[in-house]
Amino acid sequence: MTDAARVLRTLVERGETLAVAESLSGGLVAAELTSVAGASACFKGSVTAYATHLKRDVLGVDGSLLARRGAVDAEVARQMAAGVRRVLDADWGIATTGVAVPQEQDGRPVGTVYVAVSGPLDVEKVSELRLNGGRAEIRRESVRSVLELLAGELGGNARAQDTEHYGGI
Numbered sequence: 001m002t003d004a005a006r007v008l009r010t011l012v013e014r015g016e017t018l019a020v021a022e023s024l025s026g027g028l029v030a031a032e033l034t035s036v037a038g039a040s041a042c043f044k045g046s047v048t049a050y051a052t053h054l055k056r057d058v059l060g061v062d063g064s065l066l067a068r069r070g071a072v073d074a075e076v077a078r079q080m081a082a083g084v085r086r087v088l089d090a091d092w093g094i095a096t097t098g099v100a101v102p103q104e105q106d107g108r109p110v111g112t113v114y115v116a117v118s119g120p121l122d123v124e125k126v127s128e129l130r131l132n133g134g135r136a137e138i139r140r141e142s143v144r145s146v147l148e149l150l151a152g153e154l155g156g157n158a159r160a161q162d163t164e165h166y167g168g169i
Contacts, residue, residue, distance in 0.1 A: 003147040004032045004039075010154045011042040016091035016120075018150075020046035021059055021084035023071060023097040024113065028143045044088045049080070055097075059083030070106025072099055074126045077114035085118045092153075093118040094146050098129070100138040111138055115146035117153050125153060 001009075011018055020029045020043075030046035033039050047058055052071045055061040060083040061076055069076065077097050085093030098113030099105045113129040127149055131138045 002032075002036065003144060003151060005036045007147055007151050007154065008033065008036050008039055008042055010151075011092070012038075014154075017042050017044050017089075018092045018094070019044045019084045019088035019090035021080040021093065021095040022046060022048045023050055023055070023080070023095075024100045025096040025139050025142050025146075026050060028139055029094065029096060029146055032143050032147070044090045047084050047087065055080060055083075059087065070108070071097055072106045072108040072112055072114065073097070074114050074116075074128060077116035078118065078124055078126050081116040081118035082124065091120055092150065094150050096142045096146050098131075098138070098142060100135045100142075102135075113138065113142050113145070115142060115149050117146075117150050119153055123153055125149060 022029050027048045033043050049055045049059055052066055055071060056063045056066055059080050061079040065075055077095050080095035081093040095116045099108050099110050101110050104110060111131040113131055114126055116126040118124050129145055131141050
């Protein structure tokens with residue numbers, strides 16, 4: 001069972017919903033989630049805020065923070081996750097932002113990625129990643145990492161080994 005399927009299954013069991021805010025991953029997290037049959041039972045949708053002004057205008061990321069630190073920042077990732085959760089009225093929000101190449105951005109080297117989770121009971125967690133490889137590898141690892149971060153916050157059920165493989169949740 002994939003990370004996406006495990007997370008979705010846990011959310012369905014708990015009666016909770018998920019929304020995604022993406023920058024560097026450009027929709028890959030949403031694509032991974034929606035590749036699972038039955039994802040609509042808990043996946044509300046996503047915002048691909050590739051442009052910095054969309055992080056501010058759509059997701060509600062603090063404009064002065066973006067001006068000071070740029071879009072590749074831990075606090076920006078946290079605010080993106082909280083913002084998509086609010087905008088799409090979901091129980092959980094996850095986010096990705098970072099630099100996948102060709103050159104550094106906002107003073108951050110290629111491979112710098114932040115993934116974040118925002119959830120009920122004031123759950124907020126951000127992980128900083130230093131990834132190697134080309135653009136595709138950095139983006140793919142960002143998807144895996146944000147789903148793993150969410151699984152950790154959801155608890156053991158999301159990581160439990162499943163012996164039944166139905167292809168969906």
